[in-house]
Each structure stands twice: as C-alpha cells, then as structure tokens.
Amino acid sequence: MRIATFRWVPAAVLAGVICMAPFASAQKPGRADVALEAAAKKEMVDGDLKGAIEQYQKVIAEFSTTDRASAAKALVRMGQCYE
Structure with missing residues (x-):
C-alpha cells in the first residue's frame, strides 16, 4: 500500500527538473554576450x-552559426562604429 501511494513522486520530480532546465541555462551569460560587452566597452x-x-x-566570425542574435547585434554595433 505504501509503495503504491508514492509512485508519483519520482515522476513529479523528473517533470519539475525538465521544466526548470531552460531557466537554469538562460541565467548564465554566454561567451558571445561577454564578448559583445567587451567590444561595447572598448567603443x-x-x-x-x-x-x-x-x-x-x-x-561575428565566431558566433554567426551558433548565436545568431549576438552576431546580429555585433553587426549593428559595428555599423554604428562606422557612422
């Protein structure tokens, strides 16, 4: 009886981990973001x-295939430097 009532616990824990995984990776700044900040500081x-x-x-050269949003930001900022 006791085993049957707690069968849902591992499934609930697994579901919680799966739901929270995208948020854990989104909080860490990527290398592209750090490189963009360094370039903006220099500018x-x-x-x-x-x-x-x-x-x-x-x-742009390093992240054009993996982080297209950061590459696009770098292109825009680079264009502003040429103004």
Whole structure:
C-alpha cells in the first residue's frame, strides 16, 4: 500500500527538473554576450572605434552559426562604429 501511494513522486520530480532546465541555462551569460560587452566597452568607454570594430568582427566570425542574435547585434554595433 505504501509503495503504491508514492509512485508519483519520482515522476513529479523528473517533470519539475525538465521544466526548470531552460531557466537554469538562460541565467548564465554566454561567451558571445561577454564578448559583445567587451567590444561595447572598448567603443563607448575607451573610444577606440578601430579596436571595437575588430572585436565585433571576431564575435561575428565566431558566433554567426551558433548565436545568431549576438552576431546580429555585433553587426549593428559595428555599423554604428562606422557612422
């Protein structure tokens, strides 16, 4: 009797873990985000537009297939550096 009543516990725990997995990975900043922030710092704080353009180009080359949103942000920011 006792075994039958607690059969649902492992299934509930597994369902909870599966539902929370996307949130755990979304909280960590990716390498692309860190690289974008470094390039933005070089652009805005240091005023080194050439260096920022080079860093944006590296972000585009490295993350164009894996993190397309970050690559697109880098393209936009790089275009703003050329203005």
